[in-house]
Amino acid sequence: MKKILFLTGDFTEDYETMVPFQMLEMVGYEVHTVCxxxxxxxxxxxxxxxxxxxxxxxxKPGHNFALNYSFDEVNVEDYQGLVIAGGRAPEYLRLNKRIIEITKYFFANNKPVAAICHGIQILTAADVVxxxxLTAYPAVGPEVTLAxxxxxxxxxxxxxxxxxxVTSPAWPAHPSFIREFLKVMGAKIEI
Structure with a gap:
């Protein structure tokens, strides 16, 4: 089973964490959510x-989202793809040295990466854009250009x-965001 690493954190956008996590598990990926x-x-x-x-x-206040994996146990070589949720979490997650190392690893190894909304702030901090x-929430656009x-x-x-x-501006893009990420991951879904 292919594994996906999913970066999230406190005050992440609710839909941008819960919906992609559920969609990716629904189609058969093992998704490790970490902070x-x-x-x-x-x-x-x-x-x-x-x-x-x-x-x-x-x-507005969202839900409490239970992490299903420990951040300290992440071995990046175990994952075929990376997903980065948006919301306010990326503004502080990008200050974490290990988050930056993880992000650089996926780019250096040309592995699939999906980031949505403010999640792109982690990409700009990692100097990989x-x-x-790419796109992002419009307020993050100047950071993309500066990077x-x-x-x-x-x-x-x-x-x-x-x-x-694969990037999207916000959660209304989930159907196309996940569909395109699945294509980049090499998934084939027949209906």
């Missing part, structure tokens, strides 16, 4: 971000694929 300084069984608090006509998203085309990437401004339900990298 620095936490172990299997610990929880991360999530936040629900919604688009209600304001100048930016609104934020130079020369790449040498080509920011793609697309609708919130869109997805952008550049080689092994």
């Amino acid at each position: 620095p300084d936490k172990k299997k069984g610990d929880i991360v608090k999530t936040a629900i971000h919604d688009f209600e006509g304001d100048q930016t998203y609104t934020e 130079k020369g790449r085309k 040498g990437g080509e920011f793609q401004s697309i609708p919130a339900d869109g997805v952008f694929v550049d080689g092994n990298l």
Whole structure:
């Protein structure tokens, strides 16, 4: 069974953690959800971000999400793909040296990476977007440009694929985001 490493953390966006995790497990992947300084069984608090006509998203308390793997036990060579959730978690996760090392490993080995919304902040901090085309939540666009990437401004339900990298602006893109990640992972689903 192929394994996917899933980076998340406190105040991650609720849908951007729960929905991709469930979708990837549904199709048969073993998905290890991890957060620095936490172990299997610990929880991360999530936040629900919604688009209600304001100048930016609104934020409400989400669910408690139980991690199913311990961060300290991660061996990157065991995983065929990496998923990075958005929300507020990436702004502090990108300060963790091991998170940056993990992210660089997947890019250095050309393994599939999917990042959504603010999850792209981890990619820019890891210095892996130079020369790449990708999208993110619009407020993260300047970071992509400063890091040498080509920011793609697309609708919130869109997805952008550049080689092994799959990115989307926000959770409304989940169907296309996961579909394209599955293609990059080499999955074949027949209906």
